[in-house]
Amino acid sequence: MRIFILALLFVAAYSPSMPVLAAEAAAAAADDDFSDFDDEFGEEAMQAAGTSKVFDPLRGYNRAMFHFNDKFYFWFAKPLARGYNFIVPKPARKSVNMAFHNLRFPIRFVGSLFQLKFKRVGVETGRFLVNSTIGIGGLFDPAKRWLKWERPGDEDLGQVLAHYGVGDGFPIVLPFLGPSNLRDGLSIVPAIFLNPVIYVADTPTSLAVTTGEQFNFISLHLGEYESMKKDALDPYTFMRDAYKQNREKRIRE
Amino acid sequence: MKRMTTIFLALPLLAGSLTAAEPDKDVKRVKAFVETNITNVLDILKNKKLDKEERKDKVLAIGDVIFDLPLMAKLSLGRKHWPKFEKAERKKFTDLFVTTLKASFLDKIDLITDEAVEFKTPKRKSKTKFEMMTVVVSKDSRYNMVYKVVKRKGKWKIYDVEIEGISIVRSYGAQYSQYLKKHSTAELLDKMSKKSFAQPKALEEKAAEIKKEQAERKKKAK
Numbered sequence: 001m002r003i004f005i006l007a008l009l010f011v012a013a014y015s016p017s018m019p020v021l022a023a024e025a026a027a028a029a030a031d032d033d034f035s036d037f038d039d040e041f042g043e044e045a046m047q048a049a050g051t052s053k054v055f056d057p058l059r060g061y062n063r064a065m066f067h068f069n070d071k072f073y074f075w076f077a078k079p080l081a082r083g084y085n086f087i088v089p090k091p092a093r094k095s096v097n098m099a100f101h102n103l104r105f106p107i108r109f110v111g112s113l114f115q116l117k118f119k120r121v122g123v124e125t126g127r128f129l130v131n132s133t134i135g136i137g138g139l140f141d142p143a144k145r146w147l148k149w150e151r152p153g154d155e156d157l158g159q160v161l162a163h164y165g166v167g168d169g170f171p172i173v174l175p176f177l178g179p180s181n182l183r184d185g186l187s188i189v190p191a192i193f194l195n196p197v198i199y200v201a202d203t204p205t206s207l208a209v210t211t212g213e214q215f216n217f218i219s220l221h222l223g224e225y226e227s228m229k230k231d232a233l234d235p236y237t238f239m240r241d242a243y244k245q246n247r248e249k250r251i252r253e
Numbered sequence: 254m255k256r257m258t259t260i261f262l263a264l265p266l267l268a269g270s271l272t273a274a275e276p277d278k279d280v281k282r283v284k285a286f287v288e289t290n291i292t293n294v295l296d297i298l299k300n301k302k303l304d305k306e307e308r309k310d311k312v313l314a315i316g317d318v319i320f321d322l323p324l325m326a327k328l329s330l331g332r333k334h335w336p337k338f339e340k341a342e343r344k345k346f347t348d349l350f351v352t353t354l355k356a357s358f359l360d361k362i363d364l365i366t367d368e369a370v371e372f373k374t375p376k377r378k379s380k381t382k383f384e385m386m387t388v389v390v391s392k393d394s395r396y397n398m399v400y401k402v403v404k405r406k407g408k409w410k411i412y413d414v415e416i417e418g419i420s421i422v423r424s425y426g427a428q429y430s431q432y433l434k435k436h437s438t439a440e441l442l443d444k445m446s447k448k449s450f451a452q453p454k455a456l457e458e459k460a461a462e463i464k465k466e467q468a469e470r471k472k473k474a475k
Contacts, residue, residue, distance in 0.1 A: 033328070046423065227357070231425075238424065246417050
């Protein structure tokens with residue numbers, strides 16, 4: 001007993017903050033501010049959302065690739081997009097973006113169908129038919145404007161895999177494309193075959209078209225990455241966690 | 254301190270009795286609370302009669318009232334890390350968190366242009382918590398924004414915003430928790446102050462630049 005007390009005194013003497021910390025921890029445990037929000041921000045909830053203890057075995061490569069993408073964006077894509085923005089007015093770029101989105105209909109169709117989301121299958125098909133014809137190849141969106149057929153959230157093959165219980169594996173940063181994970185990254189391969197462009201053009205042309213699509217998209221979203229980067233203590237983990245949270249939400253929908 | 258404890262103890266009871274008696278009214282109140290305030294913010298942002306600084310001031314004034322910023326700061330550190338901070342550090346952390354959040358928001362103001370917002374009916378999450386889903390619609394995109402609202406001390410407050418599933422509190426929290434794995438609380442505060450104070454500085458510089466330009470224009474006009 002005496003030894004115990006002595007030991008306690010010893011600990012107390014050498015780390016005076018220890019008992020204080022313990023008391024603080026107890027206070028925090030009883031703190032209503034936390035217990036009211038445990039379902040959202042407690043340890044379990046954070047784990048489920050993928051924001052605590054992330055399994056990231058490729059983190060070395062990921063960070064390097066993140067760095068590469070970052071430089072590619074600032075040194076190459078952004079200046080080019082600025083020039084493009086200067087020449088092509090925003091409404092035109094938006095229309096181009098919509099046309100590309102319309103062209104990507106097969107992947108959303110298959111994605112919705114395999115997840116047995118039949119309402120989405122219907123809305124997507126209806127929108128594609130109307131916008132491809134009356135909307136001149138998807139440049140305009142009469143389906144939304146006149147028929148009030150809103151664009152549902154985009155379904156893709158990664159979400160199909162998740163629907164059937166495939167986990168996300170671990171984070172992977174893809175060259176040029178940015179944060180992804182093993183499941184979503186692999187699902188890009190079959191997705192290529194759902195891109196109609198490859199059936200009408202040869203490989204270099206298809207690549208050029210896809211690059212143009214991404215580039216046009218970037219031109220409409222300049223400033224967003226910069227602003228996100230400013231918010232983050234560590235941009236790589238911030239993007240990685242944000243990607244995961246966003247995917248979880250889209251899979252749930 | 255004692256008074257605070259009593260308030261805290263009485264709070265759940267009070268809120269409980271209120272919400273149990275009139276559940277539907279609360280849903281309406283939450284909806285009205287979010288809708289009027291967010292509409293106000295959008296109106297201010299789109300008001301071309303105000304100059305940029307005026308718009309920012311007005312929007313931040315609304316933000317101070319509708320967000321429970323100290324609570325958000327506390328939640329972002331969570332049960333695990335909050336106790337590690339001493340009293341003075343907690344205050345400093347809260348201040349830095351609020352500065353960071355405000356700077357981040359101001360930075361994004363310029364990205365808001367032609368957006369309109371659709372408001373859905375709030376969902377009750379617990380006795381005092383609600384989630385209000387909104388859809389931000391612009392010409393070529395729509396994204397979901399969820400406002401999480403809680404009733405505290407008789408007032409409605411927003412304690413988190415989720416944009417396309419990405420929660421502000423959770424994202425900031427993950428960053429702090431990651432950083433604290435290898436660094437001390439003091440180091441975190443230091444890093445935050447360097448990061449967040451860099452932003453207002455840039456904003457100030459920009460504002461000064463604009464003012465200078467305006468002054469020069471006036472001179473030329475004379």
